[in-house]
Amino acid sequence: MSEAPKPIYLNLSADDPDLGTTEIESMCMNCHKNGTTRLLLTKIPFYKEIVLMSFSCDHCGFQNNEIQSGAEIQPKGIKLTLTVKDVTDLNRRIVKSDYSAIRIEELDFEIPAKSQKGEVTTLEGIIERVINGLSQDQEQRRKDHPDAADQIDQFIGKLRELKEVKTEFTFILDDISGDAHIENPNAPHPDENVVSVLYNRTKEQNHLIGIYEKDELENEERNEQQEANEKLKPIQADEWPLEELHGEVLQFATNCPECHASCETNMKVTTIPHFKDVVIMATVCEACGLRTNEVKSGGGIEEKGVKIEVKVISREDFSRDVLKSETCSVAIRELDVEVGPSALGGRFTTIEGLLTAMRDQLAEQSAMFGDSADRECQNRMDRFLDQFNEVLSGSKMITVILDDPTGNSYVQALTDDDSTDSDPNLRIIHYHRSHDQNEELGLNDMKVEGYEEDS
Known part of the structure; x- marks a missing residue:
């Protein structure tokens, strides 16, 4: 019997003897002699697969660390806006990729994408790295360009004031690859200080991360490509x-x-x-x-979105069939918790199965940074999971809310004719999508009529 293949990305574990690094001899960019690059393929729980890289040169002592995404490129970019209100926000852990652009609104300061390597750090660490970078050549600058040195000293002073958080400031993390992440210290509750916006990349942004259309790469075969596209024209x-x-x-x-x-x-x-x-x-x-x-x-996007509210008051309600599409978010009103559409994906299950999946993923998130997690946050998460277990045991009544802007989610009614009118614990609301919801679904720019004439 052949041995099953091993996973490529492994969970970090001190007890696993098979978990190790891969060493590659590579050239040092400082002294141009050969050094050693160590690669570790692992996973950050509740986030994604990553590649950790560490280079060291025994000849000149040069060292460099880097993190890169090991998962597929996300379909959309992400813009995270954090309102920093106190010093605890400086301790938020931040995952940034090579394509992350950073901006601090109050200082009109920006770090463009591709200017720094990807890393796992904190907000305080990002500010401290900027201070160290600006301070590096200040002594020589004071001799050669004293006016510029004074201006940089003033700016460094403003950065140090940010670390004291005397007033609120806005930190923006814009990542066209969609791989950026800011820790939520209030998990499992929503993060009131962070606004997350997904957006469609422009053609130039796709080129920056290495995504090209076929006709852009194969201009000499454009006619053949058009013929192929005719065969693959959309099916109603x-x-x-x-x-x-x-x-x-x-x-x-x-x-x-x-x-x-x-x-x-x-x-x-x-x-x-x-x-x-x-x-x-x-x-x-x-x-x-x-x-x-x-x-x-199996069908397209519905004309209206749907919001489904289910009161779970008995074991019978736990057995309701649920179809949750990949665009549907789930919330529990009594626990003040919400899980976005991308966390659970699309699934056909029951109310109990849906709640169990929510509990398991939130428990994974609490272990994201292991022993380095804030003790207060960990205790809060433990108390919340205890409340969630009470819900699953049936000892606490809750209201489960499914909000799907595409209208492709469904909850079974516990009546003979499956009518919601005679089911007092089930409420279904159909609504018109907002412009922002249509924008996120890509409907505002979608041409649904006359495309055959343009092809």
Whole structure:
């Protein structure tokens, strides 16, 4: 029997003898002799896979550390705006990539993307690095350019005042790769000091991170590409022949989303009664044991968004079927907790299964930085998880809220005709999407009529 492949990205563990670094002989950029680069492929819980790199040269003593994303490029960029109100915000852990741009509004100060390497640091560490960089050549600058040195001294003084947080200031982390992250010390509750905005990258930004369209890379084959595009023209939702796939399980090769080892995904089209066709995909990885299931809507985006409120007051409510799309956020009103759409992904489960998945992911987040986590934050998370366990035991009534701007989420009604009107614990609200919601879904710039004439 062949041995199962090992995961590429491993969890950090002092008890695992197989977890080690890969050493590569490489040239030192300081003295141009050969040094050693050490690579470690690991995962940050509740975040993503990363590659840690450390270089050291025995000849000149030069050292360099770097972090890079090991996961696929995110489909959208992210802009995180942190309002720093007290010194505790300076201790927030920050994950920044090579493509992260940093800006402090009050000082009109900006660090452009690609000017620094990716790293895991804190807000105080970022400010301190700027101070050290500006102070590095000040002695020589005072001799050669005294006026410029005085201006830099004044600016360094303003940076030091930021570390005392005498007044609020705004810290902006803009990452076109979508890999930036600012720690939430109030987890599992929403972070009131951070505003997160996902945005579509421009063509220039895609080029910066190495994403090109086929016609940009293969101009000499543009005609062939257009012919291929004609064959792949969009299929209307009502023309999608899903009925031909009912009852058939399709299987295709893929990579494990956790360890990136080769595995297979099973896909099946099924119908949820009183709702619509959905596509269910299940992946089992023999390398790391991961088992996942994902659900995607078989139709297009609905005309209106949907907000579903479910009162969970008995064990019967825990057994309701739930279809949560990948654009649906989940909140529990009584616990003041909300999980964004990307955290749980799309899934077809029950109310109990959905709550269990929320509990497990929040527990993972509490262990994100292990022993280095703030003790107060850890205690708060432990108390919250105890309350969550009370909910799962059925001893506490809660209201689960699913908010899906695409309208592709569903909760089963506990009546014979599946009518929400006769189910007192289920409330469904349909609403018109806002301009910002349409922008995030990419609908504002989407041309849905007359595209055949333009092709």
